[in-house]
Amino acid sequence: MKITKMSDVIQMRSKTALVTMLRSLKALESGQLDVAKGLEDKAVQLISEEQMSRNPAETFTLQYDQGTCFADPLQGQY
Numbered sequence: 001m002k003i004t005k006m007s008d009v010i011q012m013r014s015k016t017a018l019v020t021m022l023r024s025l026k027a028l029e030s031g032q033l034d035v036a037k038g039l040e041d042k043a044v045q046l047i048s049e050e051q052m053s054r055n056p057a058e059t060f061t062l063q064y065d066q067g068t069c070f071a072d073p074l075q076g077q078y
Helices: 015-029 033-054
Strands: none
Touching: 015 033
């Protein structure tokens, strides 16, 4: 979505990440390239951490009885 006026809603949950990115743009305008890059990296890190906390990777472990699951149903009669 394009932001066209000051009253447009910005769909971000991390205020800190947004403010950090704005500080990065301000540093870039003033010619502080290293500071701008550092702030940009921090903003991306904050967004990534927020997203990972809301959608953690799902893992599971299969539990099974080896005697039942891997028993030979034909009992050697092939």
